[in-house]
Amino acid sequence: MSSDGKSSQKSFGNKPFILFLCFFRYTYECLVDTAKYLSDKVPFKPKVGIICGSGLGSLADAIENRIEFPYEKIPNFPLSTVEGHVGQLVFGYLSNVPVVCMQGRFHYYEGYPLWKCAMPVRVMKLLGITHLIASNAAGGLNKDYKVGDIMIVKDHINLMGFAGNNPLQGPNDDRFGPRFPPMNRAYDKELIEKAKVIAKEVGLGDIVHEGVYTCLGGPNFETVAELRMLGMLGVDAVGMSTVHEVITARHSNITVFAFSLITNLCVTEYHKNDEANHDEVIDVGKMRQKELTKFVQGVVKYVADENKLVSKML
Numbered sequence: 001m002s003s004d005g006k007s008s009q010k011s012f013g014n015k016p017f018i019l020f021l022c023f024f025r026y027t028y029e030c031l032v033d034t035a036k037y038l039s040d041k042v043p044f045k046p047k048v049g050i051i052c053g054s055g056l057g058s059l060a061d062a063i064e065n066r067i068e069f070p071y072e073k074i075p076n077f078p079l080s081t082v083e084g085h086v087g088q089l090v091f092g093y094l095s096n097v098p099v100v101c102m103q104g105r106f107h108y109y110e111g112y113p114l115w116k117c118a119m120p121v122r123v124m125k126l127l128g129i130t131h132l133i134a135s136n137a138a139g140g141l142n143k144d145y146k147v148g149d150i151m152i153v154k155d156h157i158n159l160m161g162f163a164g165n166n167p168l169q170g171p172n173d174d175r176f177g178p179r180f181p182p183m184n185r186a187y188d189k190e191l192i193e194k195a196k197v198i199a200k201e202v203g204l205g206d207i208v209h210e211g212v213y214t215c216l217g218g219p220n221f222e223t224v225a226e227l228r229m230l231g232m233l234g235v236d237a238v239g240m241s242t243v244h245e246v247i248t249a250r251h252s253n254i255t256v257f258a259f260s261l262i263t264n265l266c267v268t269e270y271h272k273n274d275e276a277n278h279d280e281v282i283d284v285g286k287m288r289q290k291e292l293t294k295f296v297q298g299v300v301k302y303v304a305d306e307n308k309l310v311s312k313m314l
């Protein structure tokens with residue numbers, strides 16, 4: 001938020017007009033409405049936001065003292081339409097830290113513009129989060145990766161942004177962040193290093209990598225030529241999410257940690273007949289759910305301890 005709270009946007013007094021505007025663009029006032037609907041029903045302020053990727057919804061199952069909001073009940077929220085995405089916002093405590101978790105996310109290929117896919121990040125900011133943990137299922141492009149490995153995201157290539165498709169497109173509201181936000185420190189270096197230690201502690205040490213993620217629009221998986229090009233660009237894992245959520249989070253000065261579960265190996269040879277499919281993606285998520293839950297719990301605990309976030313059970 002800008003310190004003076006001023007905005008370059010006009011604010012409209014009457015509510016019906018605000019709600020009408022929400023169909024075209026999530027104004028600050030519109031998202032305040034959404035956040036207020038939630039904060040009126042949740043007796044604590046979440047400090048960490050979590051986004052569960054495809055097949056990773058079980059990360060939310062460890063949340064205690066839960067309060068659940070199906071997306072269809074939340075004003076202005078889109079709906080999750082993809083298998084492996086439950087479609088609810090879960091408030092509660094993880095490692096005794098107050099959190100809010102997206103059990104299911106939104107994707108460009110569902111027909112939502114990027115600003116709509118990333119709107120929950122702004123709602124979570126308005127609810128009070130200071131840190132975001134984003135997870136996703138991704139194809140492994142780096143030759144060292146195996147199915148079931150974890151890639152801690154050290155950077156991303158905003159491929160959709162190269163064509164100008166960006167969640168921050170359009171008028172900027174200074175109450176969220178600056179017109180031109182820097183992205184060279186998008187992924188918190190300290191959290192990356194600590195997460196590697198936590199991964200070892202929960203038994204994931206041998207299968208954890210650090211790499212570059214890119215997001216394509218989808219919904220098709222990539223061609224051999226596309227994957228070869230991405231490999232030449234230095235991409236280690238390929239997905240269809242996360243980048244726009246991270247850009248939106250960094251715009252609002254949220255500290256970000258993200259990781260990919262490698263659910264399939266990208267096919268970069270014409271003689272290979274393997275084909276990626278979503279069922280397998282979800283199955284790998286189920287296979288890793290126990291260790292990943294412990295991993296995320298460890299990262300959340302570290303964030304709380306390091307930032308002395310208030311943590312108490314209800």
Ligand SMILES: O=P(O)(O)O[C@H]1O[C@H](CO)[C@@H](O)[C@H]1O
Nearest residue numbers: 053054136137240241278281
């Ligand atoms: O990025 P998440 O939501 O984890 O999902 C990934 O897995 C799906 C394809 O199987 C796509 O939606 C891709 O983005």
